[in-house]
Amino acid sequence: MIFLRRQMPLLITMITGLIFAGQYYVPHPASEQLLTSATKWLQIIGGFALVLGVTSLFQVHAAKIRRKEAGWGYSMVLYAGMLGTMAVGWWANGKESVEGVSTAFGWVYNFMMVPLQGTMFAILAFFIASAAYRSFRARSREAAVLLIAAVIVMMGRVPLGEYLVPISGDISQWILNVLNASVRRAILIGVSLGAVALSFKIIFGVERSYLGGGKE
Amino acid sequence: MRSLAAALLAERRVSARRGWEGENRELFEHPVEMNVVMGPMISNRGRRWDLFRLVIFIYACLAGLVPSLGWAEGMLLRPANVQAFDTPNDGGESLTVNWAPGPLDSPDARYQVLLGDAGATDAASLKVIAEFPAQTRLVKDLKGPWWTRTAERNWHQFVIRNGKGVALKDGTAYTVTVAVLKGEERMVGPLLQAAPTPNWFNWNLVNNLVLTLIFGGVVFFSIAQAKRRDIFLRRIPGLDAVDEAIGRATELGKPILYLTGAHDMSDPSTIAAAVILGRVAKKTAAYETELLVPHRDPITMAVCQEITKQAYLEAGKPDLFKEDSNFFITSDQFSYTAAVDGIMLRKQPAANFFMGSYFAEALLLTETGASTGAIQIAGTDSDHQLPFFVTTCDYTLIGEELYAASAYLSREPVQLGTLRGQDIGKAMILSVIAIGILLATLGVATQAAWPQYFLDFFKDVK
Amino acid sequence: MSFAERMLKIDRRIIFVVIALCTLLPLLYPVGLPIKISQEVRGVYDHIESLPERSVILLSLDFDPASKPELYPQAVAILRHAFKKNLRVVAMTLWVSGTGMADELLTKVANESGKQRGADYVFLGWSPGGTAVIINMGQDLYNAFPSDYGSKPTKGQPVLEGVNSLKDVTYAVSLGAGNPGVEAWYVFGKDKYKFELGGGCTGVMAPGLYPLLRSGQINGLIGGLRGAAEYESLIGQKGRAVAGMDAQSATHVAIIVLVALCNMFYFTLRRQARQQGSQS
Structure with missing residues (x-):
């Protein structure tokens, strides 16, 4: 049982993780076919997962109604809305x-x-x-800079702002294109490195808390 | 002399318009290499004039002047060094044609790429699949890196792909050639055979693979280092506040609301949010505080249920774990938002955690949370929502701090080592950016060409 | 409690009323201020303008009714432009809750332009899987969408002649309100299957997509209602977006005034606190 709960998921994660990381570098149609099949599997699993979600929703709200918890009337509205929409959806064949x-x-x-x-x-x-x-208060110098930039961009993005302060349009474009884009790139680089590192840890079983377990 | 040679050969050149019409009517006479030389002899002009031209031509040949005469200015020549082969590093069903730049590559000249079945010996049977100005489609204009280039930078290259009237099949040979057009004239290159085949490795991406492996190596090396010695971790105020938030909720006897974001478990930000949930759940279990985790994705809900259960077990309070503390609402953005806002207003949680990815719902959630007076901690890699989180939450983990959070909360060597690895990766990228800026500035300031070689190298390796 | 303090703790419903008036009044009494065209919007417009007749444009309407005010006018403007240029339009959505709206909008603009379903345009509808749908379409469009929204088989429809996968699409535009949206179309679509891509998004999301724009990953970006208004001006058919710009102008100015006031009260309070501190 421990093997099924602990080692098996880690093994599946490692094998599929490595295969699909490698898939990115293989242009052969067989590799593309593998990716297509996997995405279809994901779609199917996603469909079944919805059953899991709806069951949870029904259970939580059924308990609320049974116990007459505060706001249980909303749970009744939820039941009526969900079942009613499902009924008309079936009736109209989803169209x-x-x-x-x-x-x-x-x-x-x-x-x-x-x-x-x-x-x-x-x-x-x-x-x-x-x-x-x-x-939005200028509590510090940094906040003041942010405030001024925000005001310029808000002015420059609407015709009235450009009409009142004609240069605001060009300045706001510059802020968006240069300052905004470069800062976002910096954040993106950090985020991407974090995501790659996390992926490595998950693939090689170093990070396993997402499986709901602590240390071995 | 030059104009004379041009005149001698001009008769044999086929008019582009005439040739194209001829092709359509299956009358096109494609050029044959030997006849280019013999062409003047079969002119329609007077016999005496022909004889005179023949004598001059033989004289020119003997004098070794033909090459220079033949390649004379204003003269249209067959595309030279034409190569046709399977496009490397692709999934098949594609051929590549390379050819050397011609002396007449001018804006008014054009190239045509012709394709037909295998074994075709007549250019008239080939179909024109592309036509473009002669100064375009150069190897240097293509996006591929230098290590997979199949020709010199100034050569022409055209990739024939399926679609738009072309249907190539892997393993089947095709006849390919290139024709050059200028004004009324048209010259067709040699007919070549090539068959498309799929490849098993895309060498264009080898830089990506190498850099990823290096970064992976750095991460694992850093983890090994972290197991041997302590690693300094800078303060993250947002995470210091986690204990404070849970403590406050305990004092007030109110629940804690934890959201895992809009994405599913395939997104690293959701995984990070789930990992942090484990740490938060352990503390709420220890303090015996109620935890509410509404979800947008059923699989995330199932995973988080397991994580929460494990956290309560580790805290020694398995009896306090409630199966329905993690519950699914809906995957629809604003229906979910309305439901969570309702929970905030009815249950008045003392602390709200917003971890993971968010879209337009971010402000609707955090502003409602702020109106209830809850302490709010956000952590997101959705940079477009950061202004809203920063404005309405007490603490915000920006970008990668979300990924660093689990390391900060657990202080495990594995987590700390990963952070160090990320920092080394960032330092490498920053160094390359700094060197690139320096080189680009030097190149502009000194007008030297050498910095460009390094910049091209960086560009390809990136 | 001083006046500044009271003003800073003002009931937020008063702010809501100010915003409601600033939105409503310009809609009732429009001014029609001129709109300057940005390079981002021109990028999408110029590319569509450069396409030869009967080229295939894929329009992915990745939004739900919630984002209708901003993205619906964008979609209408692009469709009008594409139909005017006599392009073949393949429309779809990655958001299930946007399916009905997308079909209604496409039918409306096509009827207005005199275009035939199946011959000039097709609505593929929605298929489960989110980003996986993009990958499947890159492999085989007919496998991803065996039938269109009206349950007619996609194979054999004249509008899809010569189109087998995303590789055969001349230009794709994703109008996205979130995920999956423009970014997903770049990562799973353009990067893998090499087609030109343009984007449209809500005003809030636009700054986040500028890095994609600057690096050429998308060749144009229509941001929010402003972008839609610019596009309407470019095609010379002013519609809902241009009408909404006055309301947006007034709202932006109202927010700027509110921010200025709040800072004024904040500094007054701070000065008072300092004075009290120095006195005691």
Whole structure:
């Protein structure tokens, strides 16, 4: 059992890790075919994983309803929404429209999901303003530099800003193209090295805490 | 003399327009090497004039002037040194043609690449698959590194690939050639045979492999070093605050909310977030504080369940572990955000951890968290969301600090050694950047050509 | 509590009202300020402009309804341009929740341009797997999408003539609101299968994609509503994005004013604290 829980996953990780790291350097169609097969396996496993997720969701909310926890009514809404959408989805064969005519599933999509998602994204504008007002203060020299750069970019990215301060457009382009791009590259180099190092550790079994285990 | 030689040979040159039409009507007479010389003799002009030209021509041949006369200015010649072969370092179904630059490579001249079945002896049976200005498609303009170049930098190169009217099959031979056009004239090169085959190694990427192996070697060497002696680790305030955050939640009797980001387990940032979760869970188990981990990916949820379980076992509190502390919400971005915001407002966690990758939901989550007064610690490699995290969270781990977090929290030699390896890797990259800047500046300042060789070397090796 | 202190702790709902007004009023009473075209947007426009007729352009609409305000106008502008140039359009999405919207938008613009489904354009729909779909398309497009969104077999459709995989696509544009999006199309698509790639994204994501732009990994970038407005101006068909720019202008200026005010109050407080400190 310990072999199945500890050594076996590490062995699979090492073998597949090395094979697919090597695959990048092999242009032969056989290697490409291997990659395609693996991605298909991932899609299949992903599909089954969704069952795992939905089961967890059902269990958590069933427990809430059973125990009448605070906000259990929301759990009922979740059940109704999920089962209702699944039912109309099956009824409409997963299509939002058939030959230009909206199905029941399409109605749910267009008149419930689209406005709800749009609302969530629109909140971002309000939150950006409130966060900026609350936190964007020139507490130090670095913060002041950040503040000035942000104001220039905000001015330069809209017609009114360019109209009021014509040079703001060019300066904001320069900030985005030169300062922003170079700093992001620096972060990317660090992130990439970290990711490569982590990958090495995982492939060779040095890092194994992601398997849910401590030291041997 | 030169203009005379040109006039002598001009008669045999086939007009491009005429030749192309002739090809279409299967009347095209492709040039034959020997006839280039004999061509003037079969002119339609008067016999006396022909005789005169023949005498002059023989005289020129005897005097050894033909090469210089033949390659005269304004004269169209067959593409020279044409080579056709299987494209190296690829997955097959592709051929490469190289040929030497011609003396008449000017903006008004054009090259055509012709392709046909194996065994074709007549250029008329070949199909024109590409046509381009004569000064383009040079080896030096291609992106490949120098070690896989198949011709001189100033040579022409064209890669024939499948698609757009071309259907090459591996293992099947094809006839390939190049023609040059200028004005009304057209000259076709020798007909060559080549068969595409797939390759087992892409030598264009050997630099990548070598650098990765060197970096891997450095990482493992550093791990070995770290096992033998202590390695200094600079303070990461965000991680120092983890204990403070958990302590505060314990004092207030409120839960801790931990998010693992938008990506699945194939992303290093999610793995790093899961690893940090293990350390955080161990502490929450020790302090007996409630832990809530809502997920966007079911596989990440399953993995994190195991990690949390193990952490509670290691803390000696397996009875406190709850299976549903890790739970799935939805993989949809804003539905997940709405649900987590709801949890924040209802359960009022004392500490919120945002680890992993995030998109537009970042500010919606952190601003809601800030409004509940929770202590917030973020760690992300999503550089585009960093401004929002920095503005709304108490501490933010930027980029690779997320990967360094597990080393910082555990202080294990393996983790510390990896960090040292990363630093060495960064130092190497920085050195090359610094040398490159110096060389580029020197090149511009002194107008010397030699710095460019080094810069080209770096460019190819990168 | 001093005035500055009270202002710094202002109810955030007041800020929300200010932002709501700054968005709503310009939409009701548009001004129509001129829009300057950036090089990033021109990169995408010029490339499409340079393509010969009947070239294949792949448009991956990798966003969901949440990002509709910014990315929908971008998609409309690109589609109008592609149809005007008589290019063959292969559209798809990597975001399941964006499928219906993508189909609706494509059908609308195609009808407006008088284009035929199957002959001038095709909507492949969505396939599970995220980035894996890009890899599969690079191998064999018909394997990745055996049928289009309308369940018609993809093989044999005139619009896909001569297109077997991503290698046969002349130009690809990903309009991405996250992952998978522009970056995924570069890493798993362009880098492996060598086609020209352009990108479009939300305004928040745009600065993050500049390194890709500067290194030539993408040949153009349409960033947010501003990018969409620039593209609409370039094709001479002003639409939703241009109309929205006034609202965005007002909102940006409002945020700048708010930040300036908050700093003013912050420094007033700091000065007061210092004065009190020196007195005691």
